[in-house]
Amino acid sequence: MKNGRLITVEGIEGAGKSTVVGVIRDWLESRHIPCVLTREPGGTPVAEAIRQILLSPDFKESIQSETELLLMFAGRAQHISEVVAPALAAGKWVVSDRYLDASYAYQGGGRGLPFERIQWLEHWIAGACQPELTFLLDLPPAVGLARAKKRGPHDRIEQERLDFFERVRAAYLIRAGQFPDRIMVVDALQSAEEVQALLLKKLAELQETSQNF
Amino acid sequence: MKNGRLITVEGIEGAGKSTVVGVIRDWLESRHIPCVLTREPGGTPVAEAIRQILLSPDFKESIQSETELLLMFAGRAQHISEVVAPALAAGKWVVSDRYLDASYAYQGGGRGLPFERIQWLEHWIAGACQPELTFLLDLPPAVGLARAKKRGPHDRIEQERLDFFERVRAAYLIRAGQFPDRIMVVDALQSAEEVQALLLKKLAELQETSQNF
Numbered sequence: 001m002k003n004g005r006l007i008t009v010e011g012i013e014g015a016g017k018s019t020v021v022g023v024i025r026d027w028l029e030s031r032h033i034p035c036v037l038t039r040e041p042g043g044t045p046v047a048e049a050i051r052q053i054l055l056s057p058d059f060k061e062s063i064q065s066e067t068e069l070l071l072m073f074a075g076r077a078q079h080i081s082e083v084v085a086p087a088l089a090a091g092k093w094v095v096s097d098r099y100l101d102a103s104y105a106y107q108g109g110g111r112g113l114p115f116e117r118i119q120w121l122e123h124w125i126a127g128a129c130q131p132e133l134t135f136l137l138d139l140p141p142a143v144g145l146a147r148a149k150k151r152g153p154h155d156r157i158e159q160e161r162l163d164f165f166e167r168v169r170a171a172y173l174i175r176a177g178q179f180p181d182r183i184m185v186v187d188a189l190q191s192a193e194e195v196q197a198l199l200l201k202k203l204a205e206l207q208e209t210s211q212n213f
Numbered sequence: 214m215k216n217g218r219l220i221t222v223e224g225i226e227g228a229g230k231s232t233v234v235g236v237i238r239d240w241l242e243s244r245h246i247p248c249v250l251t252r253e254p255g256g257t258p259v260a261e262a263i264r265q266i267l268l269s270p271d272f273k274e275s276i277q278s279e280t281e282l283l284l285m286f287a288g289r290a291q292h293i294s295e296v297v298a299p300a301l302a303a304g305k306w307v308v309s310d311r312y313l314d315a316s317y318a319y320q321g322g323g324r325g326l327p328f329e330r331i332q333w334l335e336h337w338i339a340g341a342c343q344p345e346l347t348f349l350l351d352l353p354p355a356v357g358l359a360r361a362k363k364r365g366p367h368d369r370i371e372q373e374r375l376d377f378f379e380r381v382r383a384a385y386l387i388r389a390g391q392f393p394d395r396i397m398v399v400d401a402l403q404s405a406e407e408v409q410a411l412l413l414k415k416l417a418e419l420q421e422t423s424q425n426f
Binding site: 044045046049050053059060061063064066067070071073074075077078081082117120124125 | 257283288
């Protein structure tokens, strides 16, 4: 059985994740590397239905932090078993717009849930489906939110206050410090060209270490 | 702060839970005891939306056991914080059609997930919101499913095979053996009158031990 590779893209709202996913996709396609682009929360019909609950601004009832974390991992269990694990087993590269680190950042840093609980869920649900490379697009939340605002109305999580996103950003950076070999922090205030150049250099390095191609 | 009491009703499909909830409600109302009737999965708008995902037979994708368990506890976290805990704090009696034991029975016994994982989630999410009295309506699954079939089309979980419900029943009975003081096993093959007489006797005992009324 061939083994694919899992690349994740992380960052707060307006950091430019979609653009970065596009750059990675173009790079993979230009090399005829079979790949799957996906996202969290979501990635399967059941997980997208869970995403609807998570992001809907319509619930008058406030969603508990514990509920939010459990919903994230419920969708993730589905996403991993239906999409990520089969694709990796088939030798494909998987690019996910947000993945495990996002739970540490949002539900850990943002909501203040203990990291140990998230870790327990991660070990259970994700097991060996760990990303090999993560691009963390970092920028001040005030800048990111201003960018995101231009795209349309905010979802439930985007409606949080600035200090929430400051905590999310800090938790992301703590993760980067804990996993320096896996997580590449990219300054998202740079121009699109500068970001792209950094990505392409890193992807080329990753491919060199690959035994599959 | 007054403390209410939490009564739960458990059992497989067609065991007569709704009838029993009605008997308890009538008994409470006749004594002018303020009560809240609720159910799991569900009990709040967010938890009912989660219930839709859990029970919908429409998802072609099969729902993973892990996803099912996490969705159950996601809804439960919401249900406890929005409904159960506030009602108990207000001195009300809460009657829930299914609660924690159902996860041990369905996701533990039925799906085969380790009881330790369910216990970890229970300690985290339910904390002190434990039922004081549980009526476990027990009957052979073949009988219960035949009864439930008359009510209309089966939901996703009701569509499981008979051996699934045999495992659910066994896990329920194991719980009853572990918590004999809390869980009262009621033979649901008895007549409605016989079941009602047992319930009323037990409820009267429970009220005698109450300091609140």
